Amino acid sequence: MPTGTCFCGDVKYEFSQDQMQKAICHCLSCRKITGSTYTTNFIIPESNFTLTSGSLRDCTRPHECGMDLSVFFCGGCGSTIYKKATGDMFKGVIVLLVGTVDNAEGVEKAVPDREFYVKHRGDWLQPVQGAVQDAASKPTSKREQPRNPNQHDDNNGRGPTGDPPEPPPLLNKPVLIPKKELKKLLDSKGREMYERLKNGLTSNRQRTVWSGGNHRIDPAHSIQGNSNLKPWNLHVQREAASTTSRDLKDKFGTHAKLIWDVFNIANPPSFQEWCSRLLSLYNSF
Ligand SMILES: [Zn+2]
Numbered sequence: 001m002p003t004g005t006c007f008c009g010d011v012k013y014e015f016s017q018d019q020m021q022k023a024i025c026h027c028l029s030c031r032k033i034t035g036s037t038y039t040t041n042f043i044i045p046e047s048n049f050t051l052t053s054g055s056l057r058d059c060t061r062p063h064e065c066g067m068d069l070s071v072f073f074c075g076g077c078g079s080t081i082y083k084k085a086t087g088d089m090f091k092g093v094i095v096l097l098v099g100t101v102d103n104a105e106g107v108e109k110a111v112p113d114r115e116f117y118v119k120h121r122g123d124w125l126q127p128v129q130g131a132v133q134d135a136a137s138k139p140t141s142k143r144e145q146p147r148n149p150n151q152h153d154d155n156n157g158r159g160p161t162g163d164p165p166e167p168p169p170l171l172n173k174p175v176l177i178p179k180k181e182l183k184k185l186l187d188s189k190g191r192e193m194y195e196r197l198k199n200g201l202t203s204n205r206q207r208t209v210w211s212g213g214n215h216r217i218d219p220a221h222s223i224q225g226n227s228n229l230k231p232w233n234l235h236v237q238r239e240a241a242s243t244t245s246r247d248l249k250d251k252f253g254t255h256a257k258l259i260w261d262v263f264n265i266a267n268p269p270s271f272q273e274w275c276s277r278l279l280s281l282y283n284s285f
């Protein structure tokens, strides 16, 4: 099991990498927490973390996005070990600071899946290849309610202010299509859907990239800062015939995002990786 230590060595911990997500964060709070320009983080379920020596002090302040942010640090030397936040996407998880992980290999494996608050990223830094770029990065909190994911987008998926749509949250993506139904769809039409995403998202035309019987895939606007990351949405078709699809249509309408994700056209996943990723979106902490 990987281990970690603070600067003075009083605090020691171990953690498991089950269900781990990797993200770097350029927010203003992360600067103050580290005294540096951004944080490199492992996001893990809280139960994955065990403190094996020493004790942690903590400090809670409002984050600039409205949620409360807590930092847990060594009282002796001040090294921040992890953060917790009250935003919906941080429920049940801790955000471990990768710099406190013991072996250098841990850092090599920390290539982020996602970058938060890229609007604050220093101009001298490049986006990480293949990492989802969260331009807005507004984790939801009790003070900031999420946009209704089922709401019909009258302006091509842009928010009310014309901002780019928020990329899917890192955790707990709202998936409306039952897992069994998605599995069935991937078994019968998955290849075709995958190929169309791989080849059909390259143009910037906002038109359906794939349709088949009960479902269709529509593109959304590219994520700001990286035109290779193409968000897409699965919808139910007006002419849906299967019972489950008709139920979904009656319940949510034909514009609801049954499932949505981002496809990297510059560095596409394999078909198998793509399928497992979609099915993993059902795992919630
Ligand atoms: Zn210490």
Ligand SMILES: [Zn+2]
Pocket: 025, 026, 027, 028, 029, 030, 039, 116
């Ligand atoms: Zn941050």
